[in-house]
Amino acid sequence: MDSDSLIEARGLTRRYGPNLAVGDLNLTLRKGEVLGLLGPNGAGKSTSMKMLTGNLAPTSGDVLIRGISLRESPQLAKRHLGYLPEQPPVYPELTVDEYLGFCAGLHGIGKKQRAEAVADAKRDCGLTHMSSRLIGNLSKGYQQRVGLAQAIIHRPDVIVLDEPTVGLDPIQIREIRSLIAELGKNHSVILSSHILPEIQAVCGRVMIINAGRLVYDAHIDAHLGKKGLVAQFANAPAASELQFTGVQKVDIGPAGRFLLELADGADPRAELVNAAVQRGWGLLELRLETRTLEEIFVELTSGDATLREAA
Structure with missing residues (x-):
C-alpha cells in the first residue's frame, strides 16, 4: 500500500448463500480523490459500502484503511472513517x-x-x-x-456517503452536491449513487459496478468527452480502408454507420472526405460525437458487460 493510498480493498466478496452480491472487488482511494461508485439498483453498491466501512463482514477479502486491516483491527481502522448511510443515523x-x-x-x-x-x-x-x-x-x-x-466531526481522512441525495427535492440536491464538493477539498470521499449527473457533478473518478462486479474504473476527464467520428456511405468501404491518421478503432454500428474511435487531438475528417470523393464511396453523413457517462453506463450495465477500463 503506497503512502498516498487511504483505502485499499482487496478481493472483496460477499455471498448470501448461493447468491453473489459483490464479487472480487478491488478498490484504491488516494488523498484528495472524490470517487463515485455508480451502478443500477441492486448492483451491489450498498453492500460494497457496508463492507468498506466495516458494517458488513465480507465472505472473503479485506480492507486496509491507512494500512490498517479492517478485519484484524476494526476500531483502529474506523478512526479514519466517516460514514453516512442511505438513511441518516440521527x-x-x-x-x-x-x-x-x-x-x-x-x-x-x-x-x-x-x-x-x-x-x-x-x-x-x-x-x-x-x-x-x-x-x-x-x-x-x-x-x-x-x-x-x-460523518466529519472527528475529521476523518475518508468520508463514505451512500446515496446522500435520495428523497431530496431539486434545490436540496443542488445544495448537498455543493457541500460534498466543498468537503472533497479537505477529505477524500467515496460517493455511492445510481444518479449519473450526481457522479459527474462532484466526482473526479468513477467506478461502475454491475451485477456485483466492477466493470469500469477511470478518471472522468480521461474518457468522457473522448471524440469519435460517425460516418455513413452510399457505397460502404471496408473497415480497413478507414484507418486514417489518429483512428484507433473502427466499428460498424446500426444502419451501416461506421464509428471511428479517435486518439486525443486527432481529426481525420478532411482526409476521410478526400478519400470518399476519390474512391466514390458516396459520403452521406459525417459528424463528430463525444462519449458521455450515460452512454458508458448503459453500455456496461445492459446485457453481459465485461469491459474494464483502467484509470
Whole structure:
C-alpha cells in the first residue's frame, strides 16, 4: 500500500448463500480523490459500502484503511472513517447540538474539544443557525446535513456517503452536491449513487459496478468527452480502408454507420472526405460525437458487460 493510498480493498466478496452480491472487488482511494461508485439498483453498491466501512463482514477479502486491516483491527481502522448511510443515523428527539455532541463523544473527542468540534462541523455543513432546533423538525435536506456533520466531526481522512441525495427535492440536491464538493477539498470521499449527473457533478473518478462486479474504473476527464467520428456511405468501404491518421478503432454500428474511435487531438475528417470523393464511396453523413457517462453506463450495465477500463 503506497503512502498516498487511504483505502485499499482487496478481493472483496460477499455471498448470501448461493447468491453473489459483490464479487472480487478491488478498490484504491488516494488523498484528495472524490470517487463515485455508480451502478443500477441492486448492483451491489450498498453492500460494497457496508463492507468498506466495516458494517458488513465480507465472505472473503479485506480492507486496509491507512494500512490498517479492517478485519484484524476494526476500531483502529474506523478512526479514519466517516460514514453516512442511505438513511441518516440521527435521533429526531435531540437538538442538532445535542446530537453532534453525542457523536463527538462516540468518536473519542475529549470534553474540552467537543464544543469546537461541533462548531466546526456545523460551520462546514451550513448548520450553525440550526443549533438548537430539534432534528425531527428539520427538513429532509437539513437532516442530511446533520448526517454529514456527524460523518466529519472527528475529521476523518475518508468520508463514505451512500446515496446522500435520495428523497431530496431539486434545490436540496443542488445544495448537498455543493457541500460534498466543498468537503472533497479537505477529505477524500467515496460517493455511492445510481444518479449519473450526481457522479459527474462532484466526482473526479468513477467506478461502475454491475451485477456485483466492477466493470469500469477511470478518471472522468480521461474518457468522457473522448471524440469519435460517425460516418455513413452510399457505397460502404471496408473497415480497413478507414484507418486514417489518429483512428484507433473502427466499428460498424446500426444502419451501416461506421464509428471511428479517435486518439486525443486527432481529426481525420478532411482526409476521410478526400478519400470518399476519390474512391466514390458516396459520403452521406459525417459528424463528430463525444462519449458521455450515460452512454458508458448503459453500455456496461445492459446485457453481459465485461469491459474494464483502467484509470
